[in-house]
Amino acid sequence: xxxxxxxxxxxxxxxxxxxxxxxxxxKQPETTRLFAxxxxxxxxxxxxxxxxxxxxxLQPGATLADIGGGKGRFMQEILSCYPEVNGILFxxxxxxxxPVLDANTRKRCRFVGGDFFKEVPQADIFLFxxxxxxxxxxxxxxxxxxxxxxxxxxxxxxxxxxxxxxPEALLFDIQFMSSIxxxxxxxxxxxxxxxxxxxxxQSASKTGCWISQICACxxxxxxxx
Numbered sequence: 001x002x003x004x005x006x007x008x009x010x011x012x013x014x015x016x017x018x019x020x021x022x023x024x025x026x027k028q029p030e031t032t033r034l035f036a037x038x039x040x041x042x043x044x045x046x047x048x049x050x051x052x053x054x055x056x057x058l059q060p061g062a063t064l065a066d067i068g069g070g071k072g073r074f075m076q077e078i079l080s081c082y083p084e085v086n087g088i089l090f091x092x093x094x095x096x097x098x099p100v101l102d103a104n105t106r107k108r109c110r111f112v113g114g115d116f117f118k119e120v121p122q123a124d125i126f127l128f129x130x131x132x133x134x135x136x137x138x139x140x141x142x143x144x145x146x147x148x149x150x151x152x153x154x155x156x157x158x159x160x161x162x163x164x165x166x167p168e169a170l171l172f173d174i175q176f177m178s179s180i181x182x183x184x185x186x187x188x189x190x191x192x193x194x195x196x197x198x199x200x201x202q203s204a205s206k207t208g209c210w211i212s213q214i215c216a217c218x219x220x221x222x223x224x225x
Contacts, residue, residue: 072101145198
């Protein structure tokens with residue numbers, strides 16, 4: 001149904017099931033568990049490779065919130081590599097019900113269940129790893145605006161996403177056309193979303209894998225939507 005997705009601007013998965021992708025898996029606990037386990041497995045390689053890239057943004061004593069962090073595989077790696085940092089693992093309550101953090105890292109992490117369209121916890125650094133590509137522009141702006149509302153004066157935002165036009169991002173973009181409302185984006189696309197939600201793009205850099213690291217700082221409170 002890819003041709004129909006392109007020509008008619010519809011999402012074939014939703015046409016076939018009557019639900020969005022995340023609504024569909026959310027109605028089936030076993031599918032939700034499998035999806036969370038799959039995302040944890042995919043993160044194994046990425047987590048290790050991304051650690052050096054975070055060194056420039058993780059200040060001693062900072063509290064980092066992994067938004068949409070699932071079972072916490074990324075958080076586990078971060079807190080292990082950076083013992084001077086504290087963490088907040090934020091996701092839907094059912095997704096953080098069985099975190100993979102060990103006993104040592106759990107002591108420096110809070111587990112917060114919630115809906116990032118409604119509210120996120122306050123933090124020094126808001127981290128997203130391959131989350132925004134699951135959503136359309138309007139949803140991304142809503143999510144990032146909640147982070148801007150919860151930001152401290154010197155808060156940072158760190159996005160780990162694939163950037164078009166790299167080949168891997170193009171392939172994922174085609175796959176997404178058939179299944180979800182999200183998409184892969186260019187750096188200009190992210191800059192536009194950030195500006196619309198109370199953030200200002202600072203830098204973007206390649207990492208040791210297909211994901212790029214995009215950093216932003218919060219604007220003045222009067223500029224936040």
